[in-house]
Amino acid sequence: MDLSKRVHGRRPRIGAGSAFNGDRLAPAIELAESGEVDYLMFDRLGEISMTQATLRRAKHPHQGYDPRTGQILKAVGGYLGRGGVVVGSFGQANVPGALAEAVDAARSAGLSGLKIGAMHGGCVLDHLKRRNVELPELGCRIGDLGERLICAHAYIGAEGFIDLLAQGATFVLGGRIADASMAVAACYDAMGWDELTPQRAALATLAGHMLQGGSSITGGGFADPPYRVVPGLEPLGFPYVVLSEDSLRVTKLPAAGGMVTAQTVKCRIGYEIGDPRSYLTPDVDMDMSMIEASEPANDVVELRGMRGSPRPQMLRALVGVRDGFKAVAEGSVGGAGCIERAQLIEAIVRERLKPFRDDILDFRFDIHGISTLFGPLSDRPPELNEVRYRAAAHCRTREAARAVCIETGMVYFDRPAGVGGPRAEIVEALTVVGVPVERSAVSIETEVVVA
Amino acid sequence: MKLREIAYARSGDKGDTANICVFPYKDDDWDYLRENLTSERVKAFFARTVTGAVDRYEFPRLKGLNFVLHGALGGAYSASLMVDSQAKSYQSFILDMDI
Incomplete structure (x- = not known):
């Protein structure tokens, strides 16, 4: 050597x-x-x-x-x-x-x-904009993104x-x-x-x-x-x-x-x-x-x-894009029947969020210890001493994200018994999309x- | 028998795609694993959360399988609403399979 x-x-x-x-x-x-x-x-x-x-x-x-x-x-x-x-x-x-x-x-x-x-x-942002490249995963061209486009x-x-x-x-x-x-x-x-x-x-x-x-x-x-x-x-x-x-x-x-x-x-x-x-x-x-x-x-x-x-x-570039808002809201339910009461909360929340359905792109409601990691794949345990539920939503607007937080996690007394420890958060959702780019660019x- | 008895695994993500590589503890179990841990069976095991195809690749000398699960995470990056949007926990879940 x-x-x-x-x-x-x-x-x-x-x-x-x-x-x-x-x-x-x-x-x-x-x-x-x-x-x-x-x-x-x-x-x-x-x-x-x-x-x-x-x-x-x-x-x-x-x-x-x-x-x-x-x-x-x-x-x-x-x-x-x-x-x-x-x-x-x-x-x-x-x-x-x-x-x-x-x-x-x-x-x-x-x-x-x-x-x-x-x-x-x-940085290949200007290059990709000049070419107005297609972003198949988003179903549009880069020029259609407007303010949503962040970087490439x-x-x-x-x-x-x-x-x-x-x-x-x-x-x-x-x-x-x-x-x-x-x-x-x-x-x-x-x-x-x-x-x-x-x-x-x-x-x-x-x-x-x-x-x-x-x-x-x-x-x-x-x-x-x-x-x-x-x-x-x-x-x-x-x-x-x-x-x-x-x-x-x-x-x-x-x-x-x-x-x-x-x-x-x-x-x-x-x-x-x-x-x-x-x-x-x-x-x-x-x-x-x-x-x-x-x-x-x-x-x-x-x-x-x-x-x-x-x-x-070809090289590969990642295009960073604003993708609406993500809301996550949680709360704990304790005592006998807590799983049933968490499921009752899910039913209530889904009903209350109906007016926002056009702006809620995706929504899921999970119970920690049962379904957060693997969704509906696992069997439900017969009873637990306490559970924590988690609602997560991908929203087009901040208003819809706020509604998810209010209806799911922030109010104590308009829901079933024995619910505590609410917590809610809204973050700006970001995504990245890969596109090929010439080395010369x-x-x-x-x-x-x-x- | 649970897969966990004879194999170990590692998982991760690329956007909305998850991958899980699986290796037998003993070389003697490699042929059995290869025959029985098919992409169809993995797809069926994850059927309620994975929306796309499951591809399987082999490491013939390391004696390992790599599964690529498309549409595994309910969206890419922050669009995913899953607690573990990077599929890190899938490595433990697949070991719960009966084989």
């Missing part, structure tokens, strides 16, 4: 910094302080996050990026000072804002001289981050870079590659698919005693990967809680995928179906057999600032 100058005399290691923007920071600090990893990858976005971030920025122009950017940079300051690399989607819908906060944080943490890289671009961002591949790492940046941030593409850039830099072949991209994308899982690889979402027992769930650690040219090892720090086994890793391979023969990212079309997993040591899983085909011609720029 012709390794990067950043990696000294061992196979390169990339650690998981976060799997989403609300993730715990302690396991990332644990990895950073360990000296075991050369790169840390922070996934700070979910599918709806760019839309939410765009709305935050519209309200407060200096916001719209990850508000924990500076906090995280400082928390891993020692690691950055020793030459450790961070890649992350901290920029969200305001890359310049994240860049400015990172520069400030670096200076105040005594990291003057730190090279901070930012990838700008990826393409998933960007590894190129920009590769460029920034090549320029020597060690804290690299962007907006809607595809999650796995951050790992592809880190692998490219770590392995000293000069070209991203489909097979290399597959190896690195699989590394990204793993790292993006965070603690779901070390035993999170897995424990189901007595069938599946996970040790050390209390301080569950994050995983890291060790790279070779044709395989990768997934592992964790010995002191970190949890476990890395073929079972936990297999669950991650199959997480949120469709056809395993074609896992599409901006960088590669990866076949995961023939992957093999082995356990060469305790808490080490080796993966090989992933296959790369050339990257898709997506422009990116890179910028390196020395703190």
Whole structure:
């Protein structure tokens, strides 16, 4: 291997910094302080996050990026000072804002001289509007959305981050870079590659698919005693990967809680995928179906057999759309006959909401402990000491959403006996729609600032 | 026998689509699982909440199945009115299947 100058005399290691923007920071600090990893990858976005971030920025122009950017940079300051690399989607819908906060944080943490890289671009709103593209899931064209249209961002591949790492940046941030593409850039830099072949991209994308899982690889979402027992769930650690040219090892720090086994890793391979023969990212079309997993040591899983085909011609963009209002109202019913009284409330509420039927697009009434997770699939228990009911409605207007809250959750004495603890909430409903977009329509720029 | 006796699973979402991957604890149960845990049976088990098709894919070497459930969550993202609109809990529900 012709390794990067950043990696000294061992196979390169990339650690998981976060799997989403609300993730715990302690396991990332644990990895950073360990000296075991050369790169840390922070996934700070979910599918709806760019839309939410765009709305935050519209309200407060200096916001719209990850508000924990500076906090995280400082928390891993020692690691950055020793030459450790961070890649992350901290920029969200305001890359310049994240860049400015990172520069400030670096200076105040005594990291003057730190090279901070930012990838700008990826907004395709004007392009899609000019083309007036069709949005089949919504049954309209983008131009028909009017005020409902919020944003459109393409998933960007590894190129920009590769460029920034090549320029020597060690804290690299962007907006809607595809999650796995951050790992592809880190692998490219770590392995000293000069070209991203489909097979290399597959190896690195699989590394990204793993790292993006965070603690779901070390035993999170897995424990189901007595069938599946996970040790050390209390301080569950994050995983890291060790790279070779044709395989990768997934592992964790010995002191970190949890476990890395073929079972936990297999669950991650199959997480949120469709056809395993074609896992599409901006960088590669990866076949995961023939992957093999082995356990060469305790808490080490080796993966090989992933296959790369050339990257898709088109990129994918997500269009963020305002989708009315969502109302959720709850209350508790106690004592003998509580299930029947909760059902009586459902009948009353449905009747009272009839005048709003044109503006209530969807409505459901569930009882916690009986039907909230799996709907009518489960059998009803004979009797309970108490139940909590939950009404949820998707409404065209705020007025209809308010009616759902008033009729379901906010009034004590116009309903059956023994009802308490009402609670109701209205939120603006958002949705995202995927559309293909030409690579030529997506422009990116890179910028390196020395703190 | 409940599926939970011989297999474990993980589930998640992409918009209004849920996926559940299922793996046997023992390699010996792989053929049995493959023959009996069909997409038709999974579709029937979820029939009252899943409105669309159920596709099944295989991991021949990892010995696992991936089920893709279309129209599983009553709408995508915040349009879904479900408590668990991301299908995280489906992994435990499928293990309650009799096989």
